[in-house]
Structure formats: C-alpha cells, structure tokens
Amino acid sequence: MNKYCNNTWAQVVEMLDSNVQKGLSSFECEARKEKYGTNKIDLPSGNRISKNIINIIKQAHIILYIVITVLLFILETNFYKYIVLGFLIINVMGSILYNIKRGKEIGFLEKLNFATSIVIRDGRELLLKSEEILIGDIVKFKNGSVIPADIRIIKAINIKVDEKNITGETFYKEKFESKISGSINSLGEMKNILFKGSVIKDGEGEGIVISTGNSTQLGKLLAMLTYASNKKHTLLDKIQKKWGNYLLSSFILFALGILLTGNLEKYHDQVEKGLLVITCFPIIIISMLAFKIILKQFKNKDINIINFSAFDLINTINVMFLDKIGAITKEEMIVDKFFTDGEIIFSKDIDYSKNINVTRIFDISLLCNNSTYNIEENTGKGDLTEIAYLQFAAQKKVYKSILDNKNFRIIEIPMDSDKKMLTILNKMQKGYRANSRGNLDSVLERCTHIMLDGIEKELTDEEKNKIKDIDIKFSAEGLITQAFAYRNFNYQPSTDENIESNMVFVGIVALENPLTDDIEETVREIKDNGIIPILFTEENKISAITMAKKAKIIYKNDQVVSGIELDSLNSQELIDLVGKVRVFSRINPEIKSQIIALFNKDGYKVVASGETLGDLPSINLSEVGISKGNAPLIVKKVSDIYVKENYLDGFFKVRDYAKIFKSNLDRAFKGIYSIVFAELMILLSSIILSYNQMLNVTNIVFINIFLLVPLALIFILKENGQELKNKQMIVRSVILTLATIFVTYGVNDNQKSLLSLIILSTGAILFTAFNNNISIQKKSIERKLLFISLLLTTIVVLAIVLIKNIILTKVVIINLIISIIVLIIFEILFKRWQNSLMR
Template identity: 55%
Template structure:
C-alpha cells in the first residue's frame, strides 16, 4: 500500500496500465478481474436462512424435542403435541435469529458490492455496479459517495471523508492527491488514499482503483471478523451440551419405562407417558436465555462495559496470560513534564519561568508540533498524552498555543514513520520559515549539526552529542519518557522534495512522567493471585520500561524487558525461547505483537489481549479474549469480545469474576429445573400406583415448566447462590413428590391437579429463594422476580378453580398450608445444616 502513497498519481496510473482521460478498455477488464479478483467482498449472506436452520437442527436438544413432538402426535395427544411444537418452533426461531443477528451488521455491507459507481472506460463515463470494478479503473467521486474500493486520489477538490469504520477517527479527514514523503506509519497517514466503505462528506474528485474485494483494507478486516465470529462464539454450544445431557437421560428413562407399559398392553398408561414427555419438551430455554442475556448486557453497560460476544463469559475464565498496554493498565492516562535539559543544564519544571531564548524555543516547538486541544481553565483536553502535557506545562508558564499559532502559520506537515521516529512542522513567521522537529532523542540528534546554548547556535561536537545521549539515558533510567527538540531556519519556503529534516539545530530534551496508578501494587497482586501472568507492551524506551516495570513489580531482572528492535532479527525458535522469560516488550510493531500472541496460544496458553487501533486487529483476532479499549473503531470493536473504554483492567476482572459466578448459576439453573421435572415424574409414578389419574395435567405442566420457570431462571442465573449436589437434587425431588402424593391421596382428579400445582410450584419457589440468598426482609429489585413467580402461581391456581368450577374444601386448604409450612421448615433446617457443614 505504501508504494501507492509515496509515488505520484501519474506513476500509479502508469504502473496499472491505465489512462486518466480514457480509463480502461472493456476488453481488458475481464482479464484484470481474473488476475486480481473481483471487487466483491465475501460476506455472511443474509438470505441463506436455511443454513442457519440446518445448523440449529443439528443440535441434539432440538432433535430430542422434535422426537417428543412426533411421539405426542402419534399417540394422538394433539394439544400436548401442538404446545410442544410451538415451543420447539420458538426455540428454533430464537436460535436462528441470534445467529443471523451476529452476521447482520456485516451482511448489511452487501450494499458495497451492489452500489452504483461512475467509471471512465473506453473514453466515456459509465455507471456500473461496484462489484464490477477492477484494478486500474478510473472512478469519479462525489459528495455522499460510498467509496467502492481502495482508491488512490488523482485529483481532489476539497475532499473530506468519514472513515471512522476503517481508522476509528471520529472527525472527517481531508484528502489530497499529492504523494506522501517518507514511510507510512499507519492508515491515518495515507491522506491520498480513499478506503472502501468510507463516505465522502464534502468535495469531489477522481481516483484510480488500487485494491479490490477481499484485498481492500475493509475486506481484510471483515475476513478477520468472520473468522473470529466462527471461532469464538461458543456459549450457545456450551449451553446446548449441558441441556442435551439432562434431556437425554430423562428422555431415555421415559422411553424405556413407557415402552414397557406399551409392550405389556397397558395402553391406559400412554397418557402418563405423554404427560412425562410433554413435561420434558415444555421448556422455553431460548426465551430464558434471551432475557438473561439482555439483563446481563444491560447490567455491564451501566458499568461502561460493552459485551460484544456473550461467549466472553465462557472464554475469560480460563485466561492465564494477560497482555496489557502500559497506559491505562499500570499507569494513568496522563503525562507530566518533569525535567528539561537545555543550555547544558538539567532543570526542574518547578523552577520559575525566566524569559530566555532557548527555553522559549523548546516550548514553542512543543506547541507548534502539537495537535492536541487544551483548556487551561479546567486542565482538560483532548489529544495525545505527551502533547497535552506540553500544553499544560506551557500554560503554567503563561505561554499559550493560540498565541504561538498566531505567529507561526503551518505550511507543511511531515509525519513520523517507522524509519524516522520524529515529526516536523514547517511554519512561516515574520516572512521567514522554520522547520520545527520533535521525537526520539537519538533520531533527532542524528539530524543536527548545531546546538542552541543560551540563544546562540554553536556547532555540535561528538563529545557534546555523547553528553546529550548520557543525559537522555539517565532520564530514562529515572523512568521518564524523553523527547528531543530541534529546528532549522529557512529564508525561503522549502518544498517537500528537498531534505528539510537535515542540518538542524538541537535545542534540548523534555522528560515526561507517566505516573503509575496509586493502587498498582494491589492490581498486580490481584492479577498474580488469579494465576495470570501479566505481560506489558509499552512505547517507552527500554531503560524507562525497566524502571517502571520494577516499580510495578512486574519484573525482577533487567533481562525480562526486550525492545522491538531486538526481536526483528530473531528466528522462530529464538523468539520462542525468549518468550519464556520476557515480561515487557518495548516499541514492538503490530506484526511482532501478533506473532508473540500466536506463540503463546500455540503453547496451549489462554490469552487475553487489549487493543484499540487497526494494527491491533491481528492480535485481538488471534487471542482467546480480545478487549477493545479507548478510541477503538467499529471494526476493532467487532473483532473484540468486549469493549471497555476506561479502566479496562477493572473491567476485565469484573467480567472474569462474574463469569465464575455465572458458570455456577447456569449449573444451578439446570439442576433446579430438573429437580422440578424429576419431582413431576415421581409424582406421575406415584399417581399410577395410587390410581390417581389427574394429579399432573396439561395446565400444571404449562404453568410450572413453561411459565413459572422464566422468572425463576432469572432469579437463579442473575443472583449468586449455593452449589447444588446430585444427592441434593434427588432428595429435593423425593421430598416434593412425596409431600404432593400424600396431599392428593383420595382427592378427586380436579382437586388433585390444583393441590399438585400449588405444592410443586411453591416448593420450587421456596427452594430457589433459599438457594439464591435473596433477602425477604425489605422490598428491593431482586424481589421483583419472586413476586412475579408468586403471582404466576396464584393466577394459575385461581384460573384452574374458575375453569373447573371447583369449590375448595377446608381440608384441601389445610393440606396445602401444612405442606407449605413443612417445606418452609425443611428449607430452613436444610440451610442451617449446610451452614454448619461449611464451618
């Protein structure tokens, strides 16, 4: 991509065998399409619903419920069959909708493939579909155009473009046709390139297609996103496997017992078989899952944590390697100017301001080469941390950027890149011109032939250069981040083609502090206590990184820190051996970062990585848990599993701690449901023995399994509770069923149905409340679901009484009250017994 930026548009047109006036020939387009590929991005297609349905139908839980539905219809229990079929259909629809929703936002980009585009071919303007574009096509660009491919600008008429989805920058970018001098550090530096998927907000122009389809920046990102989506979304699979295990055990049990009755000719007991199967199939698991997902996501959003992939709760609990960016994790998101080296002296920033030429010059350069916005009245601002620090320091000395800018109009901006770690702004002042440079001290010093001391430019000697480097090293050892400053005066306006950044005058060094977090020791101990190894990425020098990492208790030895430049020459095995000891990486490029992450994953580690730029995409995509942070773009967020704008380390632990609780809650949820189901099945068996035919009927099953378990599940899944053992499941089930059978003994069918519904429902509700540690002493939000559950039971009982026209006898009321009191006492005693065991 850099070659398209660094060469003139005329050279690019010639390179691609095109012509600005006539464009490509239609006869050549098909050959180019075969050579470079089409301009169509392979996206998850929104119209292939059948594939989502087929994938859902492969789940064993769906297959079991489908078999249950078929059996109910075969046994001519049509009402049971219809309800089970409706619940099955609803579960299926919600599963399919969930998978479609995952792809929807990506699939919406399908319009990029089919949008109309104006091109020049065979000397004439034509309107074609975007997917028909080929490398070398000449494209016309107008306001509100969606850029159809990656395009090198040929002519630009005040073009401003919204490329937030590509670069993450919220403001509109100005674009031009001139070639860019020097290497390109990031996509944001490619100011003569328009990226596929961005939108022209103003202006017009002409450009040539330099990349199509999956080869575009957007295409590569979406390929990464699709891969991450397919690999990481495993929460539904985990839930399905747990459900399958329970369903299969109960289903086989019912089928085996039912087959015996059918085989022995006891056809009358087919009703019991169908009721048992109906109870098994009448479970709206996806409705419960959707409500739980919604509540949890909302809860985390209130804490400024955006859950993008719900499977993060399944992925994060096994993480044992945590890659961190220094700023925002162990250090604050701020920098402070602490020391200056000027006039052969090291001075403190607390010293009073005395007007002096060298001091004024270094401050002036720090403000000219500065894109941050700062408000001195409340010490707030927006921009890079070092630039904000320069503005804050200058304001304390009563020097303001607005005043400096009014005297220095910007003429030319030469950005920093990977080969030269400094940037330059050429400004005009008093009919003269000055190149103002700031960046890495060593790199800036290499461009200098003179040094300013007390306002006088003197030729710089090798000895003095050595002293400057020594000062820089000492400041780094103190843990400061250093930047060098230089300038060069011109009597004429310099052009981009000449070597502006040479023969410069060195002014001095500014040392900045990036303060460590106050509670850092607790934070690092918290990470290590969880058996997680923290590994740091930082942009500071190696010496500064060693000092700060030791202060943070991340390293003990200097050889645990390595600079990116040291890694460039290592082969695969050497790099792998190095990773065993290194805990801090300084100034590594995105390629090396993703390589480091992949090596840890190949070794079997579970890795979490943070990132916010497009360069972080590969590492985020490879890691088990990707954490987007800060100013992450839309694409970066989508590749991430979670987005935490601020305090992402705290957010990581909130998610991890909740995942452990949630994992236990899911297990409890299924166990409570199958306690209810087992109790129902035992009650059915007891009814057969007692000759009671109406104890568990359609209304009971629908109320308990289909309705009541929705609020009960929210209580269980959202509130931490006690673990439930298998023995406890069996004991609870027998207690519930025995009390129910005793209560319905010698009752009529309709009365027995009401008693069964009441006792089973209240029993399950009481167990859920005691197990979930919900306080009933005062009303709170956590009591809403129990109140709803109680209302469901009351409404269901009253409805059954009214529908069946039953007059409740005193004995029935007494039996129900006695049963509830017994269950309440049983739960109180059971809880006390559990508490005594825990002691």
C-alpha cells in the same frame, strides 16, 4: 506483494498488461472480471439460513423435541402435540435468529465496498464505484481520497497516508513511486504501495491496482472475522447441549418408569403429560432474557459484552498481552524535567519568562500541538503527551490560544513511522519559524546548531554525546523523552523545500507516565490467577526495563526485547526468544500478531486488546479479544468485550463474574430440573395410585412456562447462591412429590390439580428464595423476580378457584398448611445442612 515493491512502476504496469495513459479498455474489463473477480469484499458467511437449520436440527435437544413431537402425533393427542410442536418451532427459530444477528454484525462491513474513485478507462477519466475496479486499472487519488484497492504507486506528489486501518500504526506514512531494493519484512516497509481502506492525508498521485476484493490486505483482515465469530460463539451451544442432556435423562427415566408400571394404553393421558413436561420449557427465552439483563448490568459499569460467550472463554485464559497505557500506567502524562542550556531543570523550578531556552521549548510545545485542554475541568482531548504540555503551560499561565493568535500556522509536516517528529511552520511577527518536536534521534540528526543561553551555536559531536547521555539517564529513570528544535526563515518556505534540516536544537522534555494505583497488587493478581502477563510498550527499551521492574512484571533486564532486535531474527530464533520475554518494546502490529500466533500454536489461551483495524489480527487470534478506548465500530463489533477505560480492570470484572455465571448456570439447570423431575415423579405416582387429575395441562403450562422463567433467572443472576448437588436435587424432588401426594389424598379431581399446583409452585418459590439467599428488605432484581413469581401464582390459583368454583374443606386447608410448613422447615434445615458442609 514483494514483486510489486521490488520492480519499477513501469515494470509493474507491463506485468499487469495495462497502459498508464489509456488504462484498461472496455473489452479487457470483462475478461479481467472473469479472471480475477471484482473488487467487492465478499465476507464468507457462516450464517446462511439453510446451513443454520441443518446445524440446529443436528443438536441433541432438537432431535429429542422432534422425536417427542412425532410420538405425540402417533398417539393422536388432542392438543398436546401442538404445544410441543410450538416449542420445537420456537427453539429452532430462536437459534436461527440468534445466528442471523451474528451474521449482521459481520455483514455490515460490506458497506466498505461502495466508495467511489477516479479511474482511467479507454483513455477517459471515469468515476466508478469501488466494487467495479479491476486489477490493472489506473486510479487517481488526492487529499481525502479513500484508497479503493491495493495500488502500486506510479506518480506520487508529496503523498502522506493514514494506514492505521491496515498496519495499526498511528503515524502518517510518506509514500513514493520508486522501487524498493532488498527484502521487505512488513507492510509498513512497502513505501510504494497504497492499501485498500487507507486515506490520503496530503498530496496527490496515481497508481495501478494490484489486488482487489478479498485478496487485498484489508480483505484478508476482514475475512478473519467470520472465522473469529464462528469459533468464539460457544456459550449458547453449550447451554443447549447441557439442556439436551437433561431432557434426554428425563425422557429415559420417564420411559423406564412407564414401562415398569405396565399397561401403556391405560395410562395414555399420563404418558402424554409426561412428554409435555419434558419439552414444555422455554430455554431459549430464558437464555435471551438472562443475556439481556447481564449485558445491561455490565454496560452500567462501562463494559460492553459484545460476545456473551466471553463468559465461557475467559475462564481458560493463561496468557495476557497488555498494552502499557491504560493497564500498567495511567492515561496521563506529566511534565517532570527539562534539559536545556546544558543543565537539568525540575518542572517545579521552571520559570517561563526568565530563561529564553525554556521559553522557546514552551512555545514549540504549544505551537507544535494538535490537542485541546480545558483549564476549568482539567481535562484534555488528543495525544497524552500534547495534553501534558498544555496542562503544564497552563499552570505557568501560558496558553496555546494566545500563542496561536500571534503565530499563524501555515504548514504541518506530520510524524510518520520513519521520521518520528512533528513540525509546524508558523508566521511569526518577524519572519517564519519551523517548530519541531519528537524522538531525540530523529530531531538531533536534523540539527546543525544548538541554542545555548539564547544564542545559536554550532552543534559539536561532544554536545551531541552529552545530549544522548542525558536522554539515556532520563530513560533509565523510566521517563519518556521528546526533543525540541526550530529553524528560522526570513521568507516563507514552500512544501518542496527540506524544512526539517539545518535546525537548532533547544532541549529535551522528560515526561512521567505514572503507574496505575496498586499496580503491584494488580500484577500479583494476574499471576495468582495462573496468567502470564506480557507487555507491549511504545517507549524505548531502557525506559521499558525501569517501568516493568517497578510494576514487578520482570526481574531481569534480558526479559525485555526491542522491535529492532526482533527484526534481525529468523523464525526459529523468534520462537526460541518469545517464551523468555515478558516485555516487547517498540514492535509493529505485524510482529505483535506473530508473537500471539506463536503462543496460540503452543496451546496457550490468550487475551489481547486493540483499538484500530490494524489490531484485528491480534484480537482475532485471541481467545478473548478486547477493544478499548476510541476503537472504531468495526473493531468493537468483532471483539468480545469493549472497555472504554482501564480495560485491565474490565477484564477482571468479567472474569470474576464468569466464574459466578458458570456456577449459577449449573445451579439454574439443577433447580429447574428438580421441579421437572418432581412433575414426572408425580405423574408416575398418579399411575401407581390410580389418581386421574393429580397434574393437569394447566399446571404443567403455568409451572414450566410462566413460573420457572423468573425463578430460573434468579438462579442465573444471583451471585451468592448455594451450590447444588445431584443428590440434593433428587431429595428435593422426592419431598415435593410426597407433599403433593399427601395434600391431594382423598380429594376430587379439580381439588387435586389445584392443590398440586399450589404445592409445586410454593415448593419452587421457597426453594429458589432459600437457595439464593434473597432478602425481602433489600431491593434487587432477584427480589422483583421473586415477587413476580408469587404474584403470578396467586393470580392463577384465584382464577382457577373462581372459574371452577372450588371450595376447600377445613381438613384439606389444614393439610395444605401442614405441607407448606413442612416445605419451609425442610428448606431451613436443608440450608443449615448446606452451610455446615461448606465450613
């Protein structure tokens, strides 16, 4: 890319064998398309169905399903094999659909390929789709144009471009056609290049295409997304792997049990039922339902979980990159002090009408302002600094709308990354005035005069030094400053004139960006969790030091470094420095990504946030990426978490729940497996005791498919459930097996299956209720799921009794009641035992 910047545009045109007047010929287009490819961004797909199926089939639990399905077909069962085959298909299709959904989240970005542009071909101007543009094409653009490829500028007429989608910088950039001498260290320094996806905000011109498709800077950014998607979606794979381990254990234990009992052919039916028990469980359905419920719960807290695997990844975080506003400080600015006419004035002492210098600053702050403020609701929309001016003025009964009506806006000269000042040219009652505000150095270097007591006087070096000293003083107090200046015209200046020159300095406004409530406690919490907080801030280094010390992020001044200092370092010096620094002041998005990459290289797991396409590298490099604020759809889709406001609070809410979720997932597996293990033990017991129908297909299908789904969801969702040990799980399975044997002793086959169903269902429901401390009085989703389980069991039991016309004797009923009471007593004693172990 540097070779295009460091050569003249004529040399670049020659280098690419093009022609400024005629463009490419039709004949050349075909050859170039063959050589360089099209301008279409082809997002590498890791989600092709064929590849998905191969990866899914390689998973342990799917292999086991296939093995069991084959066994059942070999055993020539009547219909068990079709049930298991159905579950195999459900699991495979569920995984495929999940991966296809992930693919769509990336694939929608291909819509970026279908913009149109004016291109010169064969000496004629044509309107072409973006994907048809080739390297060497001559492209024309004007105000509002979306740049279709990376372009070296040939002609630039007052071009200002919005590049935040590429560089992450919010200022408009001025562009020109001249070559750049010397080394170029960042995209922001490429002033003669337009990047694909950026937008022309002013001016017009033309240029030659130097990069297309995936080779463009935007293409490189978007190519990261598939990698990020694949490497970060880990949770479902882990769940399936864990379930596969449980299935394999069940299969091995049951196979050993069958072998120990002897004659396989004699117990053909029990073997088939055992294989059905092992496979007949909708883990995919439970996972999807749990994900949906949890996502809804977080959405109600204004937190969108885009990647559910964030609950898995967030526990590993040990470095947190923070953006100042919204994490360390509140999303508001407050006007604190003025410096004008040689003195500092506190905001509470400001009187709009009594001081002409103060009046001028008020006027500039409102006229040079693109934000809105609602007085009644005390809310604003736009830049925080501008909203602060509107709010402060409104408190003094001065309103932007009145000033705008009296002073018609003619021209706006926006801020850019070099000239950090905003200028608005207004038609006044008498003549014209350019009103400017911005960074002190940018404003002051354009001023030749100063307003003192309402009179314009020549600005001396002594006064400049005094102004700079005051600015440093405000910064040392942790305040953010802006300088104000103006220039009067007795005629309407054109855009070709250097309006921002020979200006009159008026003063400085110092604003406070208040720290968030309990910030010291928040920073302490970050550190207590074993996480290193590292701060990025847009304020100057002096102000950053003061703010970071107040927040207890740093204790020494040398823990803060500015972007200017970093620009002068080589790679090794940067590596040596970043490990010691805790606050980075005024660094560009590229350096930010380099810093995050260095921590990644050292094995740290980082979390970073962003809200523009320029932040995509940072989000991509992070173990957990957080989009925030007004992040565009693309950034939201490829981040892991989206938090509208206070993303730091959102991070801890997700992290705290992640610990609970991990524990709950383990409890859910053990809770489910204790029932499955009990079923297998009952089948093995029926072989030993020569019981024929102790557990039939109806029991297995109802318990495993219908009953265990809501019960498993309770385990996953409940936040204060009891921890489960493997020994406890086995003991519970043994108790359930013994209770089932006791209650089914000496009854006929129909009664055996009914009583087994009642005992297993009741045991599962009691176990879930006690272990998860579910309150019957308090409304909750867990209580609702428990009632659903009870209702389902009641309906199925009554249906079986009516259909099969089963009548239970008094002895059987008494035995059933005794068994249920024993299960209740067991759960009460078991819970007390667990509580005693926790003390």
